[in-house]
Amino acid sequence: MKLTTVQITQIEETLVLNGLKYDDIKLEVTDHIASEIEFLMEENTLSFNENLKIVFGKWKPQLKSTTYGLLLGYAYSGPKIAMEKMADFSKSELKWGFVLSIFSASIIVIINKIFNNINFLLMLGIIVKTLLFAITLLIIYYRVILSKSNWRTTYSVMFKRRIYLTLAHSISIWSGIFPIVPLNKSSEVKIFSLIIPLILILYGLNSLRFLHKHFQIEKKLSISNS
Numbered sequence: 001m002k003l004t005t006v007q008i009t010q011i012e013e014t015l016v017l018n019g020l021k022y023d024d025i026k027l028e029v030t031d032h033i034a035s036e037i038e039f040l041m042e043e044n045t046l047s048f049n050e051n052l053k054i055v056f057g058k059w060k061p062q063l064k065s066t067t068y069g070l071l072l073g074y075a076y077s078g079p080k081i082a083m084e085k086m087a088d089f090s091k092s093e094l095k096w097g098f099v100l101s102i103f104s105a106s107i108i109v110i111i112n113k114i115f116n117n118i119n120f121l122l123m124l125g126i127i128v129k130t131l132l133f134a135i136t137l138l139i140i141y142y143r144v145i146l147s148k149s150n151w152r153t154t155y156s157v158m159f160k161r162r163i164y165l166t167l168a169h170s171i172s173i174w175s176g177i178f179p180i181v182p183l184n185k186s187s188e189v190k191i192f193s194l195i196i197p198l199i200l201i202l203y204g205l206n207s208l209r210f211l212h213k214h215f216q217i218e219k220k221l222s223i224s225n226s
Helices: 005-017 023-043 048-063 080-115 118-146 154-174 187-225
Strands: 065-067 077-079
Touching: 005 023, 005 048, 023 048, 023 080, 023 154, 023 187, 048 080, 065 080, 077 080, 080 118, 080 154, 080 187, 118 154, 118 187, 154 187
Parallel strands: none
Antiparallel strands: 065 077
């Protein structure tokens, strides 16, 4: 038995009342719950509202408010299903960030030993600083565009929560508080100083990837609602 548009809307409203305000997850969960209710209504003689209560009872653990500590911030909480998705984003980012930083450091060390020239590190520092500047400008630009969006997804939330950290670190590098290649330090310190902005670049690129995902979902939702 197919549910009506009014019944689908009721499912969405009930999800929002349970704290699920992320449009990407709400879309997925609404589809699952609707399918489960349709199946039950084929199997029993209960009303839509009665079956709705049964299905939401099964989903209650996934909608329970929870937090993921340092991964997302102790003060930040939400439905378990949404927090798990964002925690997975953070875990994946930490894992690949560690791998890529080790790989980058190894490549820089090898090339530096081959050339053994401070000019190489200085040139690399300029390139890294320029890339970081460009990515930060893109993040600020798209943050302004995002402020006009009426949709809220796990991807947009992740993007917004990290923008201030990115800006703080970028400003510290541009202002010279944290020099990319400190001239009065050893080669090891110079290389380590290059790794941090490289990680910031990867962090910024991943932020833009989150934003791209958000706009994809926004486009899909806008088409389905038109």
